[in-house]
Amino acid sequence: MAKPPQAPSLADLRKEIDRIDEAMHQLLMERGEIIDRLIAAKRSQDTGTSAFRPAREAEMMQRLVKRHKGLLPLDTVESIWRVIISTFTYVQAPFSVHADLSAGDALMRDSARFHFGFTVPFVPHMGAAGVVAAVSASKGDLGLVPAVDVASAGAWWSALEFDAAPKIIARLPFVERPDHPAALPVFVLSRVAPDAMATEAAVWSIRVSGWGAGPAQALAAKANFIAVPDRAFDGAALLVTLPKGVSLESTSAALVKAGAAVRSAALVGSHATRYTIAADKA
Numbered sequence: 289m290a291k292p293p294q295a296p297s298l299a300d301l302r303k304e305i306d307r308i309d310e311a312m313h314q315l316l317m318e319r320g321e322i323i324d325r326l327i328a329a330k331r332s333q334d335t336g337t338s339a340f341r342p343a344r345e346a347e348m349m350q351r352l353v354k355r356h357k358g359l360l361p362l363d364t365v366e367s368i369w370r371v372i373i374s375t376f377t378y379v380q381a382p383f384s385v386h387a388d389l390s391a392g393d394a395l396m397r398d399s400a401r402f403h404f405g406f407t408v409p410f411v412p413h414m415g416a417a418g419v420v421a422a423v424s425a426s427k428g429d430l431g432l433v434p435a436v437d438v439a440s441a442g443a444w445w446s447a448l449e450f451d452a453a454p455k456i457i458a459r460l461p462f463v464e465r466p467d468h469p470a471a472l473p474v475f476v477l478s479r480v481a482p483d484a485m486a487t488e489a490a491v492w493s494i495r496v497s498g499w500g501a502g503p504a505q506a507l508a509a510k511a512n513f514i515a516v517p518d519r520a521f522d523g524a525a526l527l528v529t530l531p532k533g534v535s536l537e538s539t540s541a542a543l544v545k546a547g548a549a550v551r552s553a554a555l556v557g558s559h560a561t562r563y564t565i566a567a568d569k570a
Contacts, residue, residue, distance in 0.1 A: 319376065339377050346458070349367070384426070387399075388432065417447070457558075460474040464564065465565045475559075477557075488552035490536075494526040507542065
């Protein structure tokens with residue numbers, strides 16, 4: 289009668305873990321060698337824009353979530369990949385992250401460290417205007433601004449309307465789920481090459497007159513938005529994110545039908561479609 293196979297010993301299992309750890313390290317070093325060649329290829333193509341590639345990163349994070357399984361928490365694997373991606377981006381072209389702390393110091397620092405790690409320098413600001421100014425004056429820095437209404441923040445996005453100004457290039461977190469460890473909604477500001485932009489959701493700076501409950505309800509049915517008072521004509525300055533398939537024309541028509549008048553509109557950025565996973569799959 290054949291003997292049942294003997295269970296591996298603890299020593300054997302630990303050797304397997306050591307083997308996997310070494311293989312992972314070797315792959316990271318191999319990735320670094322490829323990045324080194326990438327740096328050499330890009331050296332003659334310096335455009336003064338950030339090395340951040342929001343479209344590619346959003347796609348990479350979505351693929352990661354779709355293939356992930358097993359006992360390793362998704363929070364852990366996402367944070368590991370974020371550190372790997374951000375660190376290698378930093379190696380290609382060093383940059384700093386300027387962050388508006390007005391929505392909460394701890395919340396913003398958690399978001400910055402989760403998505404960009406500790407290698408990338410973190411520069412705090414108290415207010416979105418300071419972040420916009422710092423990114424505007426930089427060669428390729430990133431700015432993090434809460435993607436929520438913050439009291440007394442003002443219409444900071446109006447500074448993004450100019451052609452030479454940085455734009456909103458991403459919305460974090462890339463993968464949204466209940467109890468995310470870095471759940472604060474954040475807009476990322478920078479200058480990136482046009483072909484690197486994720487363009488599924490368009491972000492518009494819109495000024496309206498006749499703002500009130502009716503126009504607010506009409507706009508909420510079509511898009512996410514932040515509104516701050518504009519003294520002219522009982523108006524408001526709006527930062528409106530239009531999802532794929534929703535046009536500026538139809539949105540303007542809905543505002544007019546609800547009693548508002550659109551005074552101006554300027555495209556101030558775009559980002560990937562928000563990718564959300566349900567609580568039972570998180």
